[in-house]
Amino acid sequence: MRLIARLLILSLPLFSLSSEAETVSDLYQVREPVASQQPEERDAAxxxxxQTLVLRLTGDREAVKSPALAELRQDPQQIISRxxxxxxxxxxxxxxxxxxxSLRQAGLSLWGANRPAILAWWLNDASDGSSLVGDGQSSATLLRQAAQHRGLPLWLPIADLNEQLLATAENLGATEPEALRDASERYAADALLAVRAREDNGQWQAQWRLWVDDTREQGKVKGADQA
Known part of the structure; x- marks a missing residue:
């Protein structure tokens, strides 16, 4: 999930609230994987x-490293209810x-629960063919888990035949998302994310482009596997 989570969090500082913002629930509830229930593993988790919570609430990767949060890093249970x-x-x-x-006293600016919704056109290119990740598909599970982990509202297209035909590598890699923009109007999202994830020699890499109003960003990420 690291590849997806890294990709999604890159978009955090770019958003500005709009009338279409969606309220995110469970912002203060975090799930972290553990190998065991040993005290050392629990404390690490x-x-x-x-770290996950501070990133969700601030949109800043470096915020948790603030000297003002040193005591909290040492003992997170100060702000944990259970x-x-x-x-x-x-x-x-x-x-x-x-x-x-605690975060405000540390001088950090917080992002509220109303957050712009991201519509993700996510194309997976694998050895057995290409497919657009659609709402309700099993392939959407990892995307939704990563978005929830980062506190981001994520929408996916229904991926019907017309949208599958539209989601080509050329359209997802275009500098301007004209082909995708028309098809995205039905979803009324606040931000548009186009991703082409490719399998290459047993590794996965993704090229992404993000449009929020007049703001554009792009980049690449890599992962050891699709997850």
Whole structure:
């Protein structure tokens, strides 16, 4: 999931709220994978949960490293209301009031729960062919998990035949998303994300382009596998 999560979080600082913003729930609940229920593993997972939460609330990768948060990094349980195990994950509930107070006292600006919705045109190119990830498909699970982990509202197209034909490498890689923009109007999202993920010699790499109003960004990410 790192490839997807890294890609999605790159878009965080670009957004400005609009009338179409969507309210994100469970912002203060974080799930972190654990290898065991040993105290050392639990403490490491609590530390990662704090990092995830600060990134969700600030949109800044470096915010958690602030010297003003040193004590909180040492003992995240100061702002945790409860935690427990859910299969192979540690489920951590942070207290919203004490969390916000601690981060503001550290001089950090916080992003509220109303966040612009991202419509993702995600094309997977694998050895067995290409396919557009659509809403309701099993291939959408990793995308939704990554978006939830980063606190981002993610929408996916229905990926019907017309949209499958539209989602070509040429259209997703275009400098301007004219071909995608017309087809995206039906979803009324705030941001448009076009991704082409390709399998190459057992590795995965993705090229992405993001449009938010008049702002454009692009980049590349790599992953050891599709997850």
């Amino acid at each position: 609590l530390g990662r949960a704090l 935690y427990g195990y859910e299969e192979d994950r540690l489920l951590v509930d942070f207290d919203p009031v004490s969390t916000d107070r």
